[in-house]
Amino acid sequence: MSCISRKFAFDVGNVNIGTSKSFFFMKELVGGYANVGATMRAFRNFRRDLKEYVGEPDAQMIIEKFNAKKESCESFYFAYELDKEEHLTKLFWADSVARRNYELYGDAVSFDATFDTNKYNMVFCPFTGIDKHEKCVTFGFALLSKEDIPHFKWAFDQFLKAMGRNPVCIITDQCPEMKQAIPMSFHATEEFPATKHRLCTLQVILTLN
Numbered sequence: 001m002s003c004i005s006r007k008f009a010f011d012v013g014n015v016n017i018g019t020s021k022s023f024f025f026m027k028e029l030v031g032g033y034a035n036v037g038a039t040m041r042a043f044r045n046f047r048r049d050l051k052e053y054v055g056e057p058d059a060q061m062i063i064e065k066f067n068a069k070k071e072s073c074e075s076f077y078f079a080y081e082l083d084k085e086e087h088l089t090k091l092f093w094a095d096s097v098a099r100r101n102y103e104l105y106g107d108a109v110s111f112d113a114t115f116d117t118n119k120y121n122m123v124f125c126p127f128t129g130i131d132k133h134e135k136c137v138t139f140g141f142a143l144l145s146k147e148d149i150p151h152f153k154w155a156f157d158q159f160l161k162a163m164g165r166n167p168v169c170i171i172t173d174q175c176p177e178m179k180q181a182i183p184m185s186f187h188a189t190e191e192f193p194a195t196k197h198r199l200c201t202l203q204v205i206l207t208l209n
Contacts, residue, residue: 004037005026005036005037005038005042005043008022008025008026008029009022009026009043012025017115017124019040019043020040022043023036023038023040023043028135028136029135029136029138031135059087059088062088062091063080063088066078066080066093069095073095073096075095075096075099076093076094076095076096077092077093077094077095077099077158077161077162078091078092078093078094079091079092079093079158079161080092081154083145087145088122088143088145089144089145089146089151090142090143090144090145090151090154090155091142091143091144092140092141092142092143092154092155092158092159092162093140093141094127094139094140094141094159094162094163097138098138098139098140099139099140099162099163101129101131101137101138101139102129102139102140102163103163104131105129105130105131105132105137106129106139106163106165106167107129107167107168107169108129108130108167108168108169108170108171109127109128109129109139109167109169109170109171110127110128110129110170110171110172110200111125111126111127111170111171111172111178112125112126112128112172112173113125113144113147113152113172113173113175113178114173122143122144122145123143123144123145123147124141124142124143125141125142125143125144125155126138126140126141126142127139127140127141127142127159139159139163140159140162140163142155142158142159147175147177148177149177149180149181149184152175152177152178152181152182153181153184153185156181156182156184156185156186157185159185160185160186165191165192166186166189166192166193166194166195167186167195168195168196169195169196169197169198170182170186170195170196170197170198171198171199171200172197172198172199172200173199173200174199179197182195182197183195183197
């Protein structure tokens with residue numbers, strides 16, 4: 001199993017994405033099964049070993065890991081918030097590759113909040129787009145404990161801080177909370193126009209059916 005595959009499996013494992021989805025996400029990111037650098041069984045074995053290592057203080061471990069990464073790479077951006085009980089409620093991160101992807105291909109952004117994480121009772125929300133080869137690229141990630149306006153607005157605000165400019169358009173499902181949060185964050189400024197909000201066609205079709 002390659003170092004890149006282990007790193008990817010570790011990162012998505014932190015947000016409780018299953019082995020099969022992790023493997024297929026990796027396949028899409030690298031352009032095919034031959035480029036993954038590991039088999040599905042290798043992913044399962046790695047996740048099994050990882051679960052034996054990761055204990056209760058998962059959130060603290062992630063924050064410490066991100067702090068260490070920030071020290072070694074200034075272009076790595078992350079932000080988080082804790083509640084009164086010191087529980088992690090919001091987390092956003094984007095590495096140098098993700099921020100470079102946005103610089104090149106960030107006119108249209110897809111924001112998906114449909115990935116539930118059973119272990120952490122949080123929602124995994126990737127910001128993604130399409131590159132010039134029509135391949136999926138990642139711009140950033142968020143973990144949110146609630147799907148409401150304040151949490152979505154916080155994620156959008158952190159995305160904007162990391163990227164430095166509004167996207168031309170953002171594509172989401174028909175969530176009314178997202179619809180209200182988007183103009184709060186991606187409003188017009190002296191440098192950039194307001195972001196246009198568009199609905200995902202697939203989500204509309206599924207709703208109608």
